[in-house]
Amino acid sequence: MNDLSNPLVGVFYHVTPACNRDGIEEHGIMPLTVTQTGKKRSYAVRGDMLQWAIEHVKERHGITSDLVLVCIVPRSQYWTCYNRDIWYTERVIRPSVILSADKLTTIIK
Numbered sequence: 001m002n003d004l005s006n007p008l009v010g011v012f013y014h015v016t017p018a019c020n021r022d023g024i025e026e027h028g029i030m031p032l033t034v035t036q037t038g039k040k041r042s043y044a045v046r047g048d049m050l051q052w053a054i055e056h057v058k059e060r061h062g063i064t065s066d067l068v069l070v071c072i073v074p075r076s077q078y079w080t081c082y083n084r085d086i087w088y089t090e091r092v093i094r095p096s097v098i099l100s101a102d103k104l105t106t107i108i109k
Contacts, residue, residue: 011099012044012079012087014069015053017061021101024069029093041088044071049085070099 014029023030031040045053054068071093079087 010079011047012071013047013050013053014042014044014071014093015050015057016069017057017063024098024101025095027092028095028098029069029071031090031092039090041090042093043082043086043088044079045086069101071097 016024016029029042031042043053050068057063078089078091078093080089082088
């Protein structure tokens with residue numbers, strides 16, 4: 001069981017096109033080389049940056065329907081701070097640590 005009061009555990013939001021849902025449920029969140037840096041990474045944000053992340057993914061991928069994944073993962077093992085609000089990992093986030101995978105409309109109203 002995950003303990004959110006533990007300082008090494010944090011809730012992060014990873015936003016991705018809905019067409020990725022089946023692959024994420026089967027394999028997890030896989031770092032991809034689609035970043036401007038050319039490095040294989042997956043990005044996530046804290047809750048206060050969620051709306052920005054949604055708009056960023058919509059604009060970057062030209063889509064209107066998103067899937068928001070709420071990940072509960074140990075920060076010390078998975079995430080590196082990119083800047084104050086954006087985090088990244090070069091590791092696979094296993095399906096077992098993904099709290100939920102809900103369509104955008106069920107989370108943001």
